[in-house]
Amino acid sequence: MKDHYYFDNAATTLPKPEPVYQFMDQFFRSHGVNPGRSGHELAVEAEAMIVQTRRMLGEFFGFGGDPARVTFSQNATDSMNAVLSGMLNPGDHMIITRMEHNCVLRPANHFERDHNVSVTRIGADSNGFVDPDEIAKSIQPNTRVVVVNHASNVTGSLQDAAAIGKIVKETDAAFILDSCQTAGVVPIAMDDWGVDVLVYTGHKGLFGPMGIGGMLVAEGIEIRPPRTGGTGVNSISPFQPDEYPYRMETGTHCLPGIAGLNAAQKWFADLGRTHGADADSSHGQACAAALAHIHEQELAATQHLQNAFSSIDGVKVYGPEVGQPRVSTLSINIKDLPADQVGAMLDADHAVCVRPGLHCAPDVHELLGTVPQNGTVRFASGYFTDDEDLKQAVEAVRDLAES
């Protein structure tokens, strides 16, 4: 019997791999200094850890550009705001989808209302899939950015980023991919897919802590600095340096957060080398093997829940059908019970942690018709979800549906 059966991995993964906790603690104690500022040995070593993390993340995401263009921020929301405000100008057009998180919807609404940017919102089918051809049809001469949520944090539907990238490549627009639900969950090939800006957050599938995220920016993409201030380099210059990463990063870094990502990257590579990758494989190759293994395991858990929930009278399962591309996020409702009430009962009576509600993605619930029920109840399995968790989730849902 566990204290908690954790199915809120789409919000934040728990637990993290053990080396993440250990390295964060150890590095913060031994090297908790201001990297890139002072020239002493500890600061140089702390900076070296940051540089190594940029390099590993670049390989992890299939990005062959300068690792300095792998940048850090507080989280995906911060980076999404930075890239949009750094690229859009009055008179521009942007394309988003109705599968977006509020980290895209709200900035888009503000640009539309306050800054004379026109917005096209592409719909999705009833399983949560966007048709790339709809994006192609919506491109205009002034389309500056196309922003797509790689996988929905409500339905788990995984969009065809490669097909969308191919379409956007033929235009003057930039393709921005929100990888919050896919980074660390499925392999991402930024360069091959034609992604211009990849926005990531650290605390979900990447197994880092909260407070760290960022973006990777392809060569040739122009983004104005989101903020200006100290960088530790070229201090005599009155203006923010143009060079990466300083263009995107200012002020003291979240060193413990970057240390967490660093340890997690090494954990991914080790996992890959015990699941199909050669002992001497590159970081990128080893991580690709790890991601194939993680995705397979998470899909098995999701499929188990999907089958079990679908067989319970009164339970409605939303999102992709079995076999359609997806991640582990699975939304359900029980009879006509409000989602928040179900979430509270799952927690109080069964120690099952889920996320009920609109999941910061109101348009998805409009599409699913779940707004009147206060959204859906979201089960998101993770790499550390085990059979006991799955059994408890199914028994808990059956209990509520039958009562």
Ligand SMILES: Cc1ncc(COP(=O)(O)O)c(C=O)c1O
């Ligand atoms: C698809 C998607 N985009 C963006 C975000 C925002 O991430 P963060 O809160 O870490 O900025 C989330 C987090 O829930 C998400 O699921």
